[in-house]
Structures are given as C-alpha cells and as structure tokens.
Amino acid sequence: MLVETIWEGKMSLVAGDDKGNTFKMDTSPKVGGDEKGVTPMAALLGAMSGCISMDTLAMLRRSVDNGEILSFRVEADGTQNDEHPKYFTDIAITLYVEGDVPAERVWGAFRKSEEKYCSVRHSLKADVTLNLVLNGKDTPELN
Template identity: 40%
Template sequence: MKVSTNWEGEMAYTMTNQRGKTMHLDPNGDGVSPMESVLGGLAGCMGIDIVMVLKPYQDKIKRLEIDTDGERNEEAPKYFKSIHITINIDGDIPASRVWRAVNLSDQKYCSVANSLNADLSYTVVLNGEEVEDPKK
C-alpha cells in the first residue's frame, strides 16, 4: 500500500492513493487535519469490520454511524492519549453480536487500531536524492 502526499503551499497537502483517489489535508483551510484523518480512518476501518462480522444481519442494519473523540497530548508530539469510539447502530441485531463484532475489530481485524502504536521508520528524499539521518 502506497500513497503520495504533495505540498500545496502553507499547511495544505493533497494525498493520492495508487488508484488516483485524493484527500485534501489542510488543518487551517478547507480540508481535514492529518489527525482528523486518523480518527476517520479508524472509524472507517472498524465500520468495515463490523459490517463484515455482522454479515448474517447485514440486511437488518438500518444505520451505522461511528463517532470518534480523541484526546491529544498537550505538548509535542500531540499524539492521541485516548480515543473514545461510539458505535451507533440501528437494526434488529442482538447486542451480543454487535459487541462481538466491535471486539473482533478492536482485537483482531482493524489495521488502523493496531497501527496506532506502530514502530515508525523514515526515509528522507531531498531534491531527488535519499539522505541519511546525520544523527545516525
């Protein structure tokens, strides 16, 4: 999986995936902030999982809305200290099945949830050339 993110000036960026789909990132303008996109990605990932796990009840789902509320660290880096996720679902579905779907998403299937504590590595390409970290 690969995306390309291009600076558009000021604090604006456009992210493009390999299928040519774009997302406008701009915390001070008409786009979403990168951290908002993390919350939206988390909700979308969990939503996909929940619908898949609830496949036997899919025709009974009338509404599925996922609200994410993230509390960020006050100092840099302003990572999410906690995220509260509210799953609003309407339909004739047993609560035990919904909770099973939520727990399976959280503990097994949701790549975004399981990436929030990922080890990060970096490559810097400056003016077309990869540059090493001088601190290494």
C-alpha cells in the first residue's frame, strides 16, 4: 500500500493513495496553517475509528438482518502528551448504534475489532524506517 503526501504551501498537505483517493491535512494558524484540513493526529483518530467501524459492521452484518442497524457512529477522543512528542496517551472509542441489535453481539464485534482485527490499532506499534531522497539522490543519514 502506498500513500503519497504532497505539500501545497504553508502547512497544507494532501495525502492520496494509489487509487486516487485523497484527504487534506492542515494545522492551526499559530503554527502557520489555515485550518483547511484535518490535523495529522485527527487523521490518525479518524483512521482508527474508521477501521474499527468497518470491522464491527462487517462482523455484525453476518449476524443480524439488513435493516436491524438503523444508525452507526464512532467517536474517537484522544488525550495527548503535554510535551513533545505529543503522542496519544489515551484514546477513548465510543460506539453509538441504533437498532434492534443484541448488545452482546455489538460488544463482541467491537471488542474483537479493537483486540484482533483493527490494523490501524495494531500499526501504532509498528517499526518505522526512515529514508531520505534529496535532490533525486538516496542520501544516508550522517552520524
């Protein structure tokens, strides 16, 4: 999977996948942005809540009839570290479901997603390798 992020000036960025789907990121004016997109940290929360939503819906659709889920919404609320790096110290995921669906089925799917299936959740533990191409040339880090 490849995602390319392109700078559009100031602090505005557009990220897109290899299928042409895009989303815009920006930041507040106090750090040079125009707030015309989500922050990268908000995008991370959105990616996690989207992943959990898709997993949970897929599992529920196998066990309930069409029409039993009337609405489905996820909120992800992250608390960030006070100092840099301002990583998330806690993330609360709240699932809102309306419909004739047994609570134990919703909880089962919701919990399985967070514990086993949500790739975004588990990617937060990934090893990261840094590479630099400067003016068209691979550039190793000088120690």
